[in-house]
Amino acid sequence: MLRALKKYILSSFLIMFVLGFSGCTIIENVEKKLGLKNDYFEYLNSSDIEQISIQSTRDTGFKFIVTETSAIRDIYNILSRAKISENKSSLDPDYKFEFDLGDEVKEFYYVVGTEDGNFYNDGNTFSVSKRLDEVIIKNLSFIRKPRDFDYIYYQSILEILQQVSKTANINDYKVGVNISGDIDCLKYVFSTDIISFLDKAKQIIPNVELVKNNEADFDMVITVKNRGYDSSNFKTLITVKNKKENTEDKYYVSAVNEFKEWNIEVLESKPKGW
Known part of the structure; x- marks a missing residue:
């Protein structure tokens, strides 16, 4: 048993010695044979x-x-x-x-x-x-993506969904969130983040989906258009178009980061500085 162990250790050192002096090619070939490459x-x-x-x-x-x-x-x-x-x-x-x-x-x-x-x-x-x-x-x-971008971007939309959820017979509506025109932010939007956002959105309005070139399929469309952001300030215009009632409402969302927390304010009239 001891002899076999010594033989195993000697073989291991021999392999390591050969690999160490044979360049990357042999190492890569071994990795490929082992399915590592x-x-x-x-x-x-x-x-x-x-x-x-x-x-x-x-x-x-x-x-x-x-x-x-x-x-x-x-x-x-x-x-x-x-x-x-x-x-x-x-x-x-x-x-x-x-x-x-x-x-x-x-x-x-x-x-x-x-x-x-x-x-x-x-x-x-x-x-x-x-x-x-x-x-x-x-x-x-x-x-670089601004600090807390994922949180403040999606949380602003969720704030509006809370407002929309008060609409009469909202469960009979097919609701779509359209971010496709939010050019300044799209480069920071990833599918895994969208899935996480939709999970939270469905807790507010169960029949909400992301618009994907199919805006005509929805009874209500929530369109997001950012108006400026950095790590301390965030402004977004969110328009809610109710096709059943033929109405359109605009929400002006402003957020300021104070003491590492975002304070979000939603206004229905256009504030100064927009």
Whole structure:
């Protein structure tokens, strides 16, 4: 037993010694055999890759290009360790990736904040580590999301839903929340956040959904249009159009961050400074 243990330890040290002096190639081959790496994204580790473009699917004007070798290498290191998945994420994609190989462009869609079938195109689906989010944020350092954005953005809408819930026969209405025109904010809106918001919204109005190019399907449409924000101040105009009653109401939502808490005020008449 002792002899077998010594043999195992000696073999382990021998393997470590060989790997340490054989460069990355052998290590990578071992990782591939163990299923820790895939071969699909090897083109990102070659001279064929010219650039990677990453574009928001909600704000088509928001697109950035990755050309720096180290950044491309970071993306390759993450994608090469992605697992092949049989199931594509049911969430709408947040970003579109384009890998420019000169004479060919490979496209993939990516869902932020989840790892189950979150990186895919028509022929391939992978489960990619959330570390890819960090790479995107790193490249987005010039346009950081304001502090508490997720909370104040969705909470402002929830405040209006509370008002709307007082509408007579609201349970007979099909209610839609439309954020598609909120251009200044769409680059910070991700599918996982929307799902969380809708869970809370349905506790107020059970039959509420997000408008997705189907505004005509709803009896009441709540349209959100931001009027300015930073880490201390937030202003949003929210319009409620009741098609059954043929009415339209505007709500002016102002929020100020004081002592690390947001104080939200909802007005029905346009305040000064708007």
